Amino acid sequence: MNKQPKYRQVADALRREIDNGTYPPGSRLPSESELSARFDASRNTIRNGLNLLVTQGLVSSSQGLGYEVTKHEVFELNASRFENLEFPQNGDAYSTDVTNAGRRPHQTFRVELTPAPAYVAERLKVEEGSRAVLRFCHRFVDDVPWSTQATHYPEWLVEQGPRLTEPGDIAEGTTRYLASLGIEQVGYFDEISARMPTPEEARLLEIGAGVPVLLWTRTGFSNDRPIRCTVTTFRGDLNRMNYEIGDLSARSENEPQ
Amino acid sequence: MNKQPKYRQVADALRREIDNGTYPPGSRLPSESELSARFDASRNTIRNGLNLLVTQGLVSSSQGLGYEVTKHEVFELNASRFENLEFPQNGDAYSTDVTNAGRRPHQTFRVELTPAPAYVAERLKVEEGSRAVLRFCHRFVDDVPWSTQATHYPEWLVEQGPRLTEPGDIAEGTTRYLASLGIEQVGYFDEISARMPTPEEARLLEIGAGVPVLLWTRTGFSNDRPIRCTVTTFRGDLNRMNYEIGDLSARSENEPQ
């Protein structure tokens, strides 16, 4: 009958109770010692079971406090609207979206000249290790880390648009700035994948165990070649990316709210 | 100096050695007892460290065999090309893509009439729990589970397209079938998110610890209302979704291969 190992039974029982509302999001689970008594198992076995739930992102633990059922509030990102001249990118769409949602945006910004990593060089069609401008952005919503965004521009582009290396923000947006120089972004290629965060990503995004990152790579093209490559990392549990394709007039009709 | 707990030092050291090629993808790590000797730590501590790497998706373990460095082979999905009348969906694009990649596609298929889940009902603009046709697809590549796809059609649509409830495949594709009835899909709305798999998903996709799922929801619209909602789950480590937006003629120029 009871072929499942005990720590798995513990995890399954707790998961059911989380699902059926016995422990709603934000509430605390019983302590390890209480669970130990309830399931007649050692503390180690209980910890094994709880650890399963943690790595699945259902609960989080903190020393001294206990285990808490996680609650997410998903943030919507409209990826197909981001980039055109009406709505230039580079923080504008982000700040607007966040403010409209009644949240407070905040970002730190950094510019450097670095060798292009292989992944980026491939997409920009330049030599691996050749120089590129990196504009790096670390974004927060209500002071919670939200995403990191690293945009690389190939070196040949800098000769035409020297302001790309300026340390500050480009007020009108980089897309619009480049367009004013006759370099227009006429299309882009998006790649989306998911994986567990590297320690570096976990640090920047303050991600605990059991939360994957969404990786979004956007390569922008002018008429004749790639002009930038943006790699954005999001907390997977707090973000959802949206694409609108074709005629969606039926979607907004009678939309509640 | 050495503030990091020992099990973390073990994980970090092994991660570095994986990154720098000491243990390339597919190779085996030393056994727990060997590592125990090397790091002068108990087996429990070593297991704690290894468990970190497992939940981060860097290595996988199996009883009797040991720990193996994972290797992924990413599969590209062109999401913006999937759905139009030239390339109808429902397995066609999947089979074509997989065959073109020199792999062997295989899928199981199921049709049922069920109450629409809340998530789907919201998108189809029907009452939660009202009946809907579910066409469910479990897809494999070279006999490895690849994705599950659940498409819901609202009940009112079935009255116009009764073949939707047929248990078998619809040869010409559902999109084309519906178009032949005058119900044309003129646009769609995509939502993409990532999270850790539920036990059910882990079972269907044979996902081990440390691998997230990519969730792809596509809602298709006719001129006046939503006509279907497709939820696809992928192994996050084996798939990458692509979107092409705008003019990308520059992308394919001089493309190798």
Place this chain on the structure above:
DNA sequence: TGCATCAGCTTGTACCAACAAGCTGAGCAA
């Protein structure tokens, strides 16, 4: 030769013990 068995490796499960470290509220002191 061919096949079954088993020793000896591996990880998995389960228990015990002890102390470190973080948090909270009670209670005392200024």
Place this chain on the structure above:
DNA sequence: TTGCTCAGCTTGTTGGTACAAGCTGATGCA
């Protein structure tokens, strides 16, 4: 009242032990 300390809760870390269970290659029998 305000602020500090500390007892007593929580989880985190590390050590130990024992046996179960899966895999592989060597051994030896038919």
